[in-house]
Amino acid sequence: EDQVTQSPEALRLQEGESSSLNCSYTVSGLRGLFWYRQDPGKGPEFLFTLYSAGEEKEKERLKATLTKKESFLHITAPKPEDSATYLCAVQARSTDKLIFGTGTRLQVFP
Amino acid sequence: EAGVTQSPTHLIKTRGQQVTLRCSPISGHTSVYWYQQALGLGLQFLLWYDEGEERNRGNFPPRFSGRQFPNYSSELNVNALELEDSALYLCASSLGFQETQYFGPGTRLLVL
Numbered sequence: 001e002d003q004v005t006q007s008p009e010a011l012r013l014q015e016g017e018s019s020s021l022n023c024s025y026t027v028s029g030l031r032g033l034f035w036y037r038q039d040p041g042k043g044p045e046f047l048f049t050l051y052s053a054g055e056e057k058e059k060e061r062l063k064a065t066l067t068k069k070e071s072f073l074h075i076t077a078p079k080p081e082d083s084a085t086y087l088c089a090v091q092a093r094s095t096d097k098l099i100f101g102t103g104t105r106l107q108v109f110p
Numbered sequence: 111e112a113g114v115t116q117s118p119t120h121l122i123k124t125r126g127q128q129v130t131l132r133c134s135p136i137s138g139h140t141s142v143y144w145y146q147q148a149l150g151l152g153l154q155f156l157l158w159y160d161e162g163e164e165r166n167r168g169n170f171p172p173r174f175s176g177r178q179f180p181n182y183s184s185e186l187n188v189n190a191l192e193l194e195d196s197a198l199y200l201c202a203s204s205l206g207f208q209e210t211q212y213f214g215p216g217t218r219l220l221v222l
Contacts, residue, residue, distance in 0.1 A: 004152075031208055043114070043200050043213035044153070087153070096141065096207055097155040097166055 002027045006088050006101035013078055013108050021073040021104045023088030033071050034098065035064050036087040044087055047073075078108045112137065114203050114214035122220045123191050131186040131217045135203030142184040143204070143211055144176060148197040156199075159184055160207065188219075196221045 005024045013019055025033065032051050036044035048057040050066040057064045061082065063074040073086055085105045089098040115134045123129050135142050144156040155168040159178035167174075173189040182203075188195055198218050202211040 034210070036213070041198075041216075041218070043202075043215045046210060046212055049210055089153075091208065093208075095166060096158050096160075096204075097143070097168065098145075098153070098211060099155070100145075100153040102150075102152040 002090065002092055002099045004088055004090055004099050004101035006086075006104050008104060009102070010105045011107070013075075013106065015079055015108055015110050016077045018074070018076045018078070020075070021086055021106070023071040023073070023101055024069060025071070025088075025090045026069075027090045027092050027099070029093040031091045031093040033066055034089045034091070035062075035071070035073055036089065038085045038087055038103070040085075047086075075106070078106075080108050080110055082106065083108045114201055114212055116199075116201050116214040116217050118217060119215070120218045120220075122222065124222050125191055125193060127191050128187065128189045129191060129219060131188075131199050131201075131219075133184045133186070133201030133203075133214060135182050135184070135201075136212060139203035139205055139212075140182055141204045141206055141209070141211075142178055142182065143202040144184070144186045145200045145202065146170075146197045147200060147216070148194070153200065157186065191221045193221050195219065 035047040038044045048064040085103040089100045141160040145153040158166040176186040178184045198216045202213045
């Protein structure tokens with residue numbers, strides 16, 4: 001069964017304190033792994049798609065990496081506006097649906 | 111470019127009632143997806159429509175149904191509402207099969 005597990009559930013960081021979020025997955029034939037950001041009461045905002053092990057993508061203070069079993073979202077020198085829930089999802093080659101993890105709730109304090 | 115839009119933003123219903131949620135995809139996108147996000151749970155896949163056809167559905171009872179119109183907009187219908195149907199219902203659209211899905215702001219449904 002396709003499955004996504006994210007850790008930690010919650011993370012509190014001081015502004016400027018870099019850290020990483022983990023997404024472990026099992027999927028029968030990975031087509032892509034997706035990272036989204038979700039603010040409270042809003043829809044997820046697309047961040048990155050990773051397709052193969054070894055691939056990396058960067059956007060401002062965020063960098064996503066992918067291995068055959070997990071993905072990391074590295075946050076460098078975070079700011080309070082980076083506070084949000086970060087969602088990881090996988091898509092198998094055989095289907096269009098996304099399988100989501102339950103997310104990591106990030107809080108960055110000034 | 112306008113993003114995915116959903117209506118209404120909030121809805122309050124009572125048990126046993128029926129509800130219809132609406133979604134307009136990004137211009138040019140032909141695939142529409144519906145997800146349920148209940149409090150404390152991850153997004154759960156509900157339905158996928160492409161070119162007017164239902165292509166896949168998640169593990170939800172038949173009282174969850176929908177359709178896609180010729181202009182690619184979509185409706186999600188939920189019959190015989192239950193308390194546990196209270197959730198944020200999210201619509202996403204993509205250019206086509208296995209393209210990136212972009213989400214709308216969601217409809218918050220509360221069932222009393």
